[in-house]
Amino acid sequence: MKKFDPKLISGIIIIILGALAPWIISQYELSLLGRFLALSILAMGIMLTWGEAGILSLGQGVFFGLGGYALAMHLKLEGLNVANGDMPDFMVWSGVSALPKFWYPFQSGIFSIACVVLVPGLFAAGFSWLMFRRRVGGVYFALITQALALAFSTLLISQQSLTGGFNGLTDYSTLFGYDITTSEAARVIYWVTFVIVVIAFFFLKWLLGSRYGVMLRATRDGENRVRFLGHNPVPYKVVAFGIAGALAGIGGALFTLHSGVVSPALVGVVPSIEMVVWVAVGGRNILWGAIAGTLLVNFAKDQISSAFPSLWLYGLGALFILAVSFLPMGIAGLFRPGSGEERVMRRIISRRPLKTAE
């Protein structure tokens, strides 16, 4: 009999299960799964920058928010007759007299979707270029991105009349003329999310296997050596950060579609750093680990935080400390041959029969 690659088979099974999920799980579970898959697109971006390029960003929420808000602005304008002076509800409440200029282009769906990808992508690339060209990296970069997340979320909250303030943008019903509140629409949005996750996965897999990926890892492991060998590491890192920004934006837009709301509570300092823990738990160097970690941590959060809210924060804190201290390769590391985690697991497994024999 032909020998099958277990990796290939499990991959095919997961893709089939994912595609059939709307018929397997309940509607509520499907909506959760869709949300978390949207988040996992962002997590793959963190895996690219943190795991492969060694750039820790504590501000991915900013790019997530840019994508989410770009789409939400379009959703708010759908069905409104802007030429007639119609405005989104929250602007009417805050007493704005006319729709602000920068909202106008978001009447176009194509423009908004382009913004979902390009605004966070280009902003991330530009911002990181300013840092990396002056060789600011490591801890400094992490702290500055955290300050960015803080500034972005406070700005969103304070500009109530332009951004919906603390409540964010919510309460939308149609996209491209289709009703997005029905259960069929939820299924379609899930499939769109799922397909984008699969595309992003294979795109990153290809990218990391290319020469670009090799250069990225070389930069992570010895930036000065890369320089001594005559390469400029800056473009590699900027491109990686830009791609991660664009992925975060796409994830933000899809998450907004699933949850029906985008608000500053999703983009600030704490949510941004939570995003990193998904990848830390899943495995920062392994692409599927980023997805698995996102799903695992978020489903756990959904279960625990509603029942015992204070327990969840202790758990999250402990998760940070334990994952980073004892499982630097994450859960995915348990399955990677040769990693420290895998050796530990093998030892546990091989010891067990010995103990029962005694």
Place this chain on the structure above:
Amino acid sequence: MGESAFLVGQIFNGFSVASLFVLAALGLALSFGLMRVINMAHGEMLMLGGYLAYMTLQVVPGPLGIIVAMPVAFLGAALIGALLEWSVIHRLSARPLDTLLATWGVSLVLQQAARNLFGAIGVEVTAPSWLNHVVQLHTGPLEGLTLPDTRLFILVVAGIVLAGIALILNKTRLGLYVRAVNQDRSTAAAMGVNARLIDLMVFSLGTGVAGLAGVILALLGPVTPTVGQSYIVPAFLVVILGGLGSLVGTTIASLIVGLFTALIEIFVDVSVAQVLLLVFVIVFIQFRPQGVITVRTRALEG
């Protein structure tokens, strides 16, 4: 109130905010210089200091309570800091980014513990009566200028702490060791300096100072579980601006951040001021990525 009095008042506010930043950032900067790690739970040392002040005032009410609270907060925070360094940070110090994440976990746990112990709303520490006055000018070009006593008190405390740390760093044997490890860890270790112990002592000194700052913070507003978070991000920016482990650099950077924030808030609201501060830091980095003061070193980073 005249224009110039208002401006001088804002500058004075800038100085008093700066003195809080310097107390909050000092420990971060010194430990960062030694170990290249940032303790994300540093803000919770401020919080801890605030709650210790609250508890001390329950035991020792009266005008001198706050004087007693300061050493209590210093020692309490220093002790927790030493525990944190010994249990988490030094084990991870070869991986600075992982230290960042692990200490963030510690900060979450400490915040939640405070929430469970003291409640989410926060506790009030009333300033003693001898700090309840304002210095007010009634004549002269600065007529109408008011300087609250608490703000003056902050300046005095920050000045004393800075002078004390400067003395320790420059005049004692411990300070000599700290500077040696800061410049070249392996050579210092080869000369018989116990670099591990220096790390531990500097770290707990830094958290102690943050605890002290927490007492002052408690005089300005209620102590909440997240009180440290509002000061810690500017403190991180101070560390970035200040340069590696330099006392002078940290002080200058605190003044820059404090004055910049106070003066820009004349023209824009607080949230825009925050954005402009970040823009300022990014622009500053374009010209001096190594910070205000650079400790000369021949080591190649990374």
